[in-house]
Amino acid sequence: xxxxxxxxxxxxxxxxxxxxxxxxxxxxxxxxxxxxxxxxxxxxxxxxxxxxxxxxxxxxxxxxxxxxxxxxxxxxxxxxxxxxxxxxxxxxxxxxxxxxxxxxxxxx
Numbered sequence: 001x002x003x004x005x006x007x008x009x010x011x012x013x014x015x016x017x018x019x020x021x022x023x024x025x026x027x028x029x030x031x032x033x034x035x036x037x038x039x040x041x042x043x044x045x046x047x048x049x050x051x052x053x054x055x056x057x058x059x060x061x062x063x064x065x066x067x068x069x070x071x072x073x074x075x076x077x078x079x080x081x082x083x084x085x086x087x088x089x090x091x092x093x094x095x096x097x098x099x100x101x102x103x104x105x106x107x108x
Contacts (some may be wrong), residue, residue: 017091029092032085034071040087044095045079058091070101 043062050056056075061067072091082094
């Protein structure tokens with residue numbers, strides 16, 4: 001029995017979509033728990049490290065300020081995700097829709 005490549009592609013897309021849906025919106029963010037300074041802004045996660053206390057360390061390439069790392073209380077992030085570090089100490093995933101709005105490309 002052979003499986004068509006279109007079926008494999010469709011299964012792959014469904015798998016990716018399933019990974020980006022959240023039953024609880026709080027799963028799309030975490031609180032920064034590391035002591036020290038961080039600079040608010042947007043960036044891309046290039047590495048995730050697991051910490052012994054069940055949190056994780058995110059290593060980020062920031063859009064405007066180089067690189068930085070922050071420790072967060074929940075390990076809900078993976079490499080290559082785009083996130084926003086907020087002034088109130090949260091890391092929030094940026095969706096394609098919110099990126100379009102931020103860039104002024106949202107449809108009326």
